[in-house]
Structure formats: C-alpha cells, structure tokens
Amino acid sequence: MQEEIIFAGFGGQGVLFAGQLLAYTALAEGKHVTWIPSYGPEMRGGTANCTVVVSDEPIGSPVTKHPSIAVVFNNPSLEKYEELVKPGGLLVVNQSLITIETHRTDITIVRIPATALASEMGDVRLTNMLLFSAMLAQRPVVSLETAQEVLLEKLGARKAEMHALNLAALARGWELGREATPASESA
Amino acid sequence: MAVELMKGNVALAEAAICAGVQAYFGYPITPQTELLEHMAKRMPELGRAFVQAESEVAAINMVYGAACAGVRAMTSSSSPGISLMQEGFSYIAASEVPCVVVDVMRGGPGLGNIQPSQSDYFQLTRSAGHGDYHAIALAPASVQEAIDLMGLAFDLADKYRHLVFVVADGLIGQMMEPAELPPMQPITRRHDDWALTGADGRAPHVITSLQLNAPDLEALNQRLQAKLRIIHDTEQRSTEMLTDDAQLVVVGFGTAGRIAQTAVQQARREGMKVGLFRPITLWPFPEKRLSALADQVSAFLVVEMNTGQMIEDVRLAAGGQVPVTFYGRTGGVVPVPEEIYDAIRDLYRKLQSRPARE
Numbered sequence: 216m217q218e219e220i221i222f223a224g225f226g227g228q229g230v231l232f233a234g235q236l237l238a239y240t241a242l243a244e245g246k247h248v249t250w251i252p253s254y255g256p257e258m259r260g261g262t263a264n265c266t267v268v269v270s271d272e273p274i275g276s277p278v279t280k281h282p283s284i285a286v287v288f289n290n291p292s293l294e295k296y297e298e299l300v301k302p303g304g305l306l307v308v309n310q311s312l313i314t315i316e317t318h319r320t321d322i323t324i325v326r327i328p329a330t331a332l333a334s335e336m337g338d339v340r341l342t343n344m345l346l347f348s349a350m351l352a353q354r355p356v357v358s359l360e361t362a363q364e365v366l367l368e369k370l371g372a373r374k375a376e377m378h379a380l381n382l383a384a385l386a387r388g389w390e391l392g393r394e395a396t397p398a399s400e401s402a
Numbered sequence: 403m404a405v406e407l408m409k410g411n412v413a414l415a416e417a418a419i420c421a422g423v424q425a426y427f428g429y430p431i432t433p434q435t436e437l438l439e440h441m442a443k444r445m446p447e448l449g450r451a452f453v454q455a456e457s458e459v460a461a462i463n464m465v466y467g468a469a470c471a472g473v474r475a476m477t478s479s480s481s482p483g484i485s486l487m488q489e490g491f492s493y494i495a496a497s498e499v500p501c502v503v504v505d506v507m508r509g510g511p512g513l514g515n516i517q518p519s520q521s522d523y524f525q526l527t528r529s530a531g532h533g534d535y536h537a538i539a540l541a542p543a544s545v546q547e548a549i550d551l552m553g554l555a556f557d558l559a560d561k562y563r564h565l566v567f568v569v570a571d572g573l574i575g576q577m578m579e580p581a582e583l584p585p586m587q588p589i590t591r592r593h594d595d596w597a598l599t600g601a602d603g604r605a606p607h608v609i610t611s612l613q614l615n616a617p618d619l620e621a622l623n624q625r626l627q628a629k630l631r632i633i634h635d636t637e638q639r640s641t642e643m644l645t646d647d648a649q650l651v652v653v654g655f656g657t658a659g660r661i662a663q664t665a666v667q668q669a670r671r672e673g674m675k676v677g678l679f680r681p682i683t684l685w686p687f688p689e690k691r692l693s694a695l696a697d698q699v700s701a702f703l704v705v706e707m708n709t710g711q712m713i714e715d716v717r718l719a720a721g722g723q724v725p726v727t728f729y730g731r732t733g734g735v736v737p738v739p740e741e742i743y744d745a746i747r748d749l750y751r752k753l754q755s756r757p758a759r760e
Contacts, residue, residue: 235407235578238407238578239407242405242406242407242580247580248407248579248580249577249578249579250407250577250578250579251573251576251577251578252576254432254433254516254572254576275660275661275663275664275667275739276660276661276663276664276665276738276739277573277577277579277660277661278573278661278736278738278739279738279739279740280738280739280740280741281740
C-alpha cells in the first residue's frame with residue numbers, strides 16, 4: 216500500500232495540521248511516512264499545501280506530480296489539483312467554499328460542506344478535521360481510532376476543552392464521508 | 403531513543419547536540435532557521451554556548467575561535483550565507499582545526515529564493531574558500547540519514563582536524579519523517595596536544611593561517627595534501643540499489659537521488675534494467691565504486707537540482723568509457739519522479755537501439 220495525499224487551501228484553514236495528523240497517525244500505526252509543507256513567501260495570507268506519503272515500504276520520493284488523494288479547501292486548490300489526481304483516485308471537496316464545478320469522471324469526488332458544518336458545531340477551525348475524516352471514510356489510509364487517539368495526544372491537556380469538539384468533528388466527517396454518494400465513481 | 407516524527411532542520415540540530423557540540427554560532431536564514439531556533443532553546447538548557455551572531459562572517463569566525471579551543475563547534479546557514487563564510491572556511495582549513503558546517507541549500511544564484519536546490523555543489527566541493535584544499539562534504543537523503551551523518555561529521559572533523567560540511571537542501575530541512583536520535587554522547591576533552599587551552603606549565607600552542615615565508619607555506623600545503631589524500635582514499639561513501647544487472651545507472655545525491663529512486667523502481671517494473679547510485683560523500687567523491695560500475699553499464703544518467711555540477715565528477719569517474727547524460731531542474735524547482743522516469747525511458751530506448759556492449 217502506498218498513498219500520496221495532498222491537503223491544500225488557504226493559510227489558517229488547518230491544512231498543514233491535517234497533514235501532520237495523518238503523518239503522526241501513520242507513524243503510530245508503524246507505517247512509513249513523509250510530510251512536506253509548501254513553504255515560502257506564499258504562506259502569508261496565501262495558499263498553503265502539504266504532501267503526505269504513507270506506505271508499507273520505505274519511501275523513495277516524498278513528492279509526486281499525481282497524488283492518489285487530494286483534499287481541497289478552496290477554489291484555487293480545486294483548480295490546481297483536480298487535474299492532477301491519479302485516475303481511480305479520490306478528491307475531497309470543501310463544498311462550503313468551493314463554487315467551481317468539478318469535471319473529472321475517472322476519480323471519486325466527495326463533497327462535504329465542511330466550513331458551514333464546523334461553524335454550526337461552534338468552531339470554524341474544525342473544518343480540517345471534518346474533511347480529514349471524510350477522506351478516511353472513503354480511503355482508510357490509517358484507522359479513525361488511531362487518528363482520534365493521536366489527535367487527543369497532540370492537543371494535550373492544555374486544550375482539553377477542544378477534545379470533545381474535535382472528536383465530534385472527526386465522527387461527523389466520517390459519517391458524511393461514508394454516506395456521501397460520490398459524484399463520480401472510478402472507471 | 404524512540405522513533406519520532408521530526409523535521410529535518412530540528413533533527414540536524416538535535417543530532418549535533420547528541421554528538422556533543424559545545425558551541426553553536428549562527429545567523430538566521432530560510433530554509434534552515436528552525437535549526438538555529440532549536441539550538442537557541444536547547445544549548446542554554448544544557449549549559450552549552452549559543453550565540454546569534456551579527457552576520458555569517460562573524461558566525462564563522464566565532465566557530466574558528468571556539469574550534470581553536472578544542473571544543474566541538476559548528477554553524478549552519480543556507481546558500482547566500484555560506485558564500486559569506488568563505489574566507490573563514492579557508493582560515494579554518496589552513497589552521498587545521500575541526501569544525502562542522504550545515505548548508506541547507508536554496509535556489510541561486512544571488513539572493514535567489516528559499517526553495518530547495520543543490521546548486522552549491524561546486525561551492526562546497528571545489529571552492530569552499532581560497533587556496534589548495536577540499537572540505538569533506540556529506541549529503542543526506544532522509545531525516546534519519548541527516549542524523550547519522552551529523553554524528554559522522556563531528557567524528558571526521560576531529561579525526562582529520564578538518565572542515566566538514568553536511569549538505570542538505572530546503573526539502574530535507576522542511577520535511578518531517580520518522581527518525582531515531584542516537585544516545586547523548588558525553589562531552590569529552592579533546593585535542594590537548596594542539597588546542598589553545600591555557601599554556602600554564604607547558605609551551606604555548608600556536609594556531610595560525612598566516613605563513614609569510616613561502617617555503618613554510620609550501621610545506622603546510624604539502625602536509626594538507628597528504629592528509630587530503632588519506633581522506634580521499636579512505637572516506638568515499640555511497641549507496642546503490644538494483645545495480646547488479648543494470649545497463650543504465652542513475653546517479654543523484656541527496657533529495658534528487660531519493661526522488662530518482664521512485665523513478666528507477668517504476669522503470670524496473672516496466673522491465674528496464676536500471677539502477678541507482680547515490681553518493682553520500684560529495685568530497686571525496688565515491689569515484690572508486692563509480693569507476694567499477696562504468697565497466698559494467700552502458701550509460702549514466704545524472705540527476706541534480708541544478709544545471710549540472712556533480713556531472714563533472716561522474717564524467718571523471720567514468721573516464722570516457724560510457725556516455726554520461728544529464729537531467730536537472732533548477733531555481734528551486736523540485737523534480738517529480740514522473741519526469742525523471744521520462745528521462746530514464748528516453749535514454750534507455752536509445753541504448754536499446756544501439757548495438758550491445760561487448
């Protein structure tokens with residue numbers, strides 16, 4: 216098993232942390248993993264993305280042109296990455312902020328109104344957790360249970376008040392991801 | 403020590419601490435600043451020296467001074483900052499004091515950008531300061547290897563009383579990967595035979611890079627060259643995969659070598675006899691092993707994140723026996739495996755259409 220996952224959106228949407236949660240969880244499950252952020256002047260108020268490679272084997276390249284999964288948080292990210300997902304791959308779309316139509320028919324596309332849901336749940340910062348677990352529901356790169364444990368460990372006692380909300384967001388995203396009728400099925 | 407997810411820059415810093423670095427001097431520059439930040443926090447905690455210097459020129463001269471006192475000393479920077487340190491490198495090499503310098507390379511020339519690059523190869527292996535010498539240069543391709551080579555760098559620096567570079571790039575510096583740190587080494591007193599430790603009760607030691615008398619300077623050069631010959635003959639390091647029956651061998655160091663690995667595996671799955679050779683020491687370049695491979699293969703494809711620098715060393719090692727071709731991206735552009743695969747496939751097809759080698 217090897218998956219290459221790109222999380223992409225605006226700086227501040229939790230894009231890099233979603234990737235780190237995946238990386239820490241993969242390590243907890245004894246898998247090989249690399250995490251690389253986009254870094255540079257574009258990070259200030261601009262777009263941010265990270266690439267995570269998870270594999271059962273030692274990882275060669277930590278970068279890829281064609282990821283197997285892309286989780287896109289905003290319009291510019293959809294425009295960039297819809298084209299690049301491998302045939303048969305998965306595209307998770309933040310339906311709340313993405314107004315552009317998708318057109319690929321050879322990948323699975325799942326739409327989650329994540330930003331709106333996160334606001335309803337009381338904290339817009341839950342957007343990344345909703346999209347993260349929706350992705351896992353479609354492609355169990357790591358298990359949701361391990362991700363929950365790792366998330367609580369990373370939040371730590373200092374942010375105890377955030378524990379319940381984040382776990383609820385992971386559970387909700389998972390449900391939506393499972394229920395989602397993919398817009399296109401892999402060919 | 404347990405396996406943990408670590409950022410390359412932080413891993414380099416902590417590995418130096420584990421290796422017993424007693425003094426760090428530096429000046430911030432992207433993409434290596436996390437290394438300096440980690441040192442700023444950790445060194446004072448451990449009662450060791452951390453100084454943020456007023457410039458790279460000051461930092462390398464502070465390293466020079468600390469190294470003269472016989473302690474393990476280092477600095478780190480990125481390409482333009484390394485350019486500023488050149489004079490200090492030369493003084494250190496001439497004075498034969500051990501020190502370690504990390505270069506997390508970024509796009510050049512000029513102020514360039516902050517994206518990953520390998521365009522300091524010439525600077526580090528050829529011209530790391532004026533005068534007749536080479537520094538030792540070690541190039542990791544993963545966070546774990548960065549940790550391992552950091553320890554080796556200090557050991558080689560002490561063993562040869564010489565300047566050692568650890569050569570990474572922005573991608574290794576910024577990447578997080580599971581890795582394990584070595585046990586913390588105790589700080590030990592070294593170099594009482596030459597270091598400036600206070601001349602109470604003994605004749606003073608003298609460390610200088612100034613030799614005004616030409617025959618004296620020639621003698622120093624001959625001594626340096628004798629040392630470098632030993633390093634050249636004994637310290638060549640490399641790693642390879644799938645080379646046993648390879649007709650085409652891809653040569654790449656650091657990040658480029660690692661990305662090429664995925665392209666080589668893809669080519670193998672499609673039946674092409676392709677292997678990978680990854681130099682770990684850039685100087686001394688692992689020419690012995692590469693020369694042996696030149697007897698066996700039909701061509702080399704050199705892959706670098708620059709416009710073709712290491713290719714000169716590959717050509718020297720190949721000695722004109724086989725064609726040496728090049729694929730590279732530059733200016734901070736990181737090649738993806740897909741484009742390296744295309745370069746492999748195109749070259750491999752050309753080789754197939756030629757008569758086989760006797």
